[in-house]
Amino acid sequence: MLLKSVLLSLAISLATAQSEVGRPCGFKIAPCPFDMKCIADNPYCPELNKCPGHCEFKNKYASCGGFTPRPHNCDKKHECQDDPRLPPNCGMACDIPGICVPKDAHFCGGFLGLACPDGLYCYDALDGCDPENGGADCGGICL
Structure with a gap:
């Protein structure tokens, strides 16, 4: 039973992470993540407090x-x-x-905790470095 619960919660968390791009926003519902913005679905109704939209990367x-x-x-x-x-x-x-x-993307994070320039966000560099598994200085790139 515990295994089923763990697998169910893992599946839900993966589905939630994958659904961030294109997920509904507007109508004063949950805002998009920090690196995304809400885009109106209808160009004739740009007021997102009154109209539906979807999340896209900034x-x-x-x-x-x-x-x-x-x-x-x-x-x-x-x-x-x-x-x-x-x-x-x-x-x-x-x-x-x-x-x-x-x-020439900027390096960010890592042991020094380097920040990205304004308007850019730090993402894992997908370089195989795992901070949970001995990678104390895993950094990222600014996009």
Whole structure:
């Protein structure tokens, strides 16, 4: 019974994490996460206190890779990576498109607790470093 409860709570938490992008907002319901904004569903009703909307990331990055007929490539200043803003998944290895990440993206977090410039947010660098498993200086990138 305990195992069923643990598995159920894990499934609910994963479903909740994956549903943040595109989840409903507006009508004074729960606000979007800190790195997202509420976008009105109807352009003729931009007043989000009176109209429905959905959550989208504040910072947009070009899509790349993935299983598409004509996969998009990044320019010379960017590299295609799994999207670190999404919950852990198999990413481009499972044909989920990645994003074009700037090659000169700022480092954040880590042992020094470095902050991102205004308007950017710190995400796990997806480098295999695990702070829960011996990685005392795991950092991230600012996106």
